[in-house]
Amino acid sequence: MRSDGSRSFMVPALSKSYTSARYISSRRSRRFLSVQSCDIAAYVGNHFTSSSVQQMNKKAPSPPILCPPMELPPAASFVAVALATVLLLITILRRWKPKRRYNLPPGPRPWPVIGNLNLMGALPHRSVHALSKRYGPLMSLRFGSFPVVVGSSVDAARSILKTHDLAFIDRPRMASGRYTGYSYSDVLWAPYGAYWRQARRLWKTEILSARQLRSHEHVRDEEVRAMLRDLYENGPAAATAGRAVVLLDHLLMVNLNSISRMVLGKKYVVHGGAGAGSATTPEEFKWMIDEFFFLSGALNVGDMIPWLSWLDPQIKRIKRLGEMFDRFLEQVLDEHDERRRWEGEEFAAMDMVDLLLGLAEDPNLEIPIGRDGVKGFTLDLILGGTDTSSVTIEWAMSELLRNPDTLTKATEELDRVIGRERLVTEGDIPNLPYMEAIVKETMRLHPVTPLLAPRMSREDASMGSYDIPTGTLVFVNVWAIGRDPAVWGHDADEFRPERFVGSSLDVKGQDFELLPFGSGRRMCPGIGLGLKMVQVVLANLVHGFAWRLPDGMAKEELSMEEKFGLSMPRMVPLEAVPEPRLPGHLYAGP
Numbered sequence: 170m171r172s173d174g175s176r177s178f179m180v181p182a183l184s185k186s187y188t189s190a191r192y193i194s195s196r197r198s199r200r201f202l203s204v205q206s207c208d209i210a211a212y213v214g215n216h217f218t219s220s221s222v223q224q225m226n227k228k229a230p231s232p233p234i235l236c237p238p239m240e241l242p243p244a245a246s247f248v249a250v251a252l253a254t255v256l257l258l259i260t261i262l263r264r265w266k267p268k269r270r271y272n273l274p275p276g277p278r279p280w281p282v283i284g285n286l287n288l289m290g291a292l293p294h295r296s297v298h299a300l301s302k303r304y305g306p307l308m309s310l311r312f313g314s315f316p317v318v319v320g321s322s323v324d325a326a327r328s329i330l331k332t333h334d335l336a337f338i339d340r341p342r343m344a345s346g347r348y349t350g351y352s353y354s355d356v357l358w359a360p361y362g363a364y365w366r367q368a369r370r371l372w373k374t375e376i377l378s379a380r381q382l383r384s385h386e387h388v389r390d391e392e393v394r395a396m397l398r399d400l401y402e403n404g405p406a407a408a409t410a411g412r413a414v415v416l417l418d419h420l421l422m423v424n425l426n427s428i429s430r431m432v433l434g435k436k437y438v439v440h441g442g443a444g445a446g447s448a449t450t451p452e453e454f455k456w457m458i459d460e461f462f463f464l465s466g467a468l469n470v471g472d473m474i475p476w477l478s479w480l481d482p483q484i485k486r487i488k489r490l491g492e493m494f495d496r497f498l499e500q501v502l503d504e505h506d507e508r509r510r511w512e513g514e515e516f517a518a519m520d521m522v523d524l525l526l527g528l529a530e531d532p533n534l535e536i537p538i539g540r541d542g543v544k545g546f547t548l549d550l551i552l553g554g555t556d557t558s559s560v561t562i563e564w565a566m567s568e569l570l571r572n573p574d575t576l577t578k579a580t581e582e583l584d585r586v587i588g589r590e591r592l593v594t595e596g597d598i599p600n601l602p603y604m605e606a607i608v609k610e611t612m613r614l615h616p617v618t619p620l621l622a623p624r625m626s627r628e629d630a631s632m633g634s635y636d637i638p639t640g641t642l643v644f645v646n647v648w649a650i651g652r653d654p655a656v657w658g659h660d661a662d663e664f665r666p667e668r669f670v671g672s673s674l675d676v677k678g679q680d681f682e683l684l685p686f687g688s689g690r691r692m693c694p695g696i697g698l699g700l701k702m703v704q705v706v707l708a709n710l711v712h713g714f715a716w717r718l719p720d721g722m723a724k725e726e727l728s729m730e731e732k733f734g735l736s737m738p739r740m741v742p743l744e745a746v747p748e749p750r751l752p753g754h755l756y757a758g759p
């Protein structure tokens with residue numbers, strides 16, 4: 170108790186203001202730092218309960234003065250402390266909500282910091298499949314800072330993608346979306362909201378509408394014929410000599426050339442690169458596509474443990490890749506802008522970039538898409554249209570080479586329906602049910618994105634007796650569902666297209682047994698184009714050539730190892746020998 174009647178307390182160094190006050194007081198008056206009753210309410214309100222204040226009180230020696238003394242009787246200062254304490258308690262009780270205890274699905278116990286990342290092997294869809302056999306079809310994991318849920322059964326997939334579609338419709342904010350998706354302004358990485366909804370509407374009605382796809386059919390047809398010509402140039406002599414081709418090189422070019430002409434108006438990626446008026450070379454662009462699908466699907470430490478992102482070399486790779494894509498896209502957009510300016514009133518949109526640039530200037534658009542939006546959408550179209558289809562066709566050809574009886578049946582169907590005097594067109598596909606069944610069977614065993622693209626929960630959801638909290642990363646293991654014996658029988662691991670002949674099961678997102686394109690509002694918007702490309706390219710490869718494995722390789726020796734990424738290609742590119750089986754003039758190209 171001070172002689173003037175005010176009460177003072179010794180307070181340890183706790184806050185910046187306190188420290189500076191002590192500094193001032195020690196410099197100016199060499200007094201102990203103390204706080205009088207006038208400071209207590211603020212202090213208590215900020216930091217302490219009454220008991221801690223009392224404890225400090227006990228230790229307090231006779232204090233110096235810091236704030237002007239007040240003439241309060243002892244009883245009044247006790248009332249002030251009590252009032253402040255009551256106020257504090259009321260505030261705390263009002264703000265405090267009991268932490269909800271979630272009943273999470275079962276899963277392995279996570280480690281501090283890394284969570285369960287230590288349990289993920291090089292092929293995470295296989296790692297989570299093995300774990301789900303132990304913990305069940307709805308399983309909890311933790312990847313670094315993120316709670317994770319994986320659905321691995323038809324029921325879990327239906328619940329995630331249909332029943333709770335809106336709860337799990339968001340995407341996580343990963344480095345890939347930041348650096349290659351123009352800060353999440355493309356479609357793939359855009360957060361759920363008005364911008365994404367508008368983008369999906371524009372893709373459906375303008376960019377990938379049925380009318381647009383029809384208007385570009387001749388482009389796809391020409392590029393398929395160019396591919397057959399290039400393979401033919403490998404030559405009958407080469408076939409006799411057993412010379413194999415790396416099929417993926419041809420598949421990437423047919424898909425990239427088709428999508429480039431549809432989206433960009435011409436082939437930007439040509440041999441000779443910049444010197445030939447192109448922004449990049451095919452080799453460089455193929456590397457960029459590979460890098461994108463690997464880095465976007467990888468479980469990057471920097472994404473999962475954000476405070477370690479500065480240490481993660483993969484984040485640096487993503488940044489560099491984003492810059493390379495941007496240089497390419499800037500050249501494309503500049504050329505398109507120039508034609509618009511040059512042609513003035515006469516200008517008519519010729520390709521999807523023209524459409525997008527027109528949309529970017531549309532004042533009626535609910536949310537402007539801007540130049541970044543145009544670049545992000547363009548990149549989605551090119552990447553979505555190139556790798557996914559190529560990877561699927563490569564797996565289909567691998568399965569056909571391992572299953573010669575199926576290849577023979579497919580060839581017989583083509584001879585019967587198409588004959589040997591012409592190539593296959595998109596219009597023929599509905600008349601080739603066995604070829605359609607081969608595509609479905611390939612997508613069942615080798616879905617391009619085995620865990621779909623990652624989703625993120627926007628709100629708490631309950632699935633059965635389990636809770637999925639907001640902010641959980643959600644995966645659906647469509648690879649595991651496609652191989653589940655409870656769904657597909659004892660021969661689930663075998664390639665047997667017959668299971669789809671006469672069956673109504675389809676890949677369009679309604680049948681949760683087979684989800685290569687996902688399902689619900691966030692499912693693949695490129696399904697129409699993707700299916701057309703896979704079906705017509707595969708049918709022409711089988712119709713145009715008799716395929717065999719390189720000399721000396723038995724079908725059992727063909728590796729079927731997978732490589733993980735946002736898409737899942739073969740670990741070892743397929744090499745095979747094409748022997749022409751149609752009249753020579755059909756390989757003349759466009």
Ligand code: HEM
Pocket residue numbers: 356357358549550551553554555557558561617618621622623684685686687688690691692693694695696698699700703
């Ligand atoms: C065989 C071909 C293809 C397959 C198997 C495939 C598969 C998928 C899958 C599984 C998803 C994730 C769906 C989900 O999260 O539930 C997806 C999303 C997407 N795909 Fe495809 N895709 C293919 C072709 C294409 C094509 C040709 C394009 C564009 C021209 C495209 C553009 C996209 C985009 C932009 C998304 C993100 C959609 C969103 O987040 O709203 N895809 N695709």
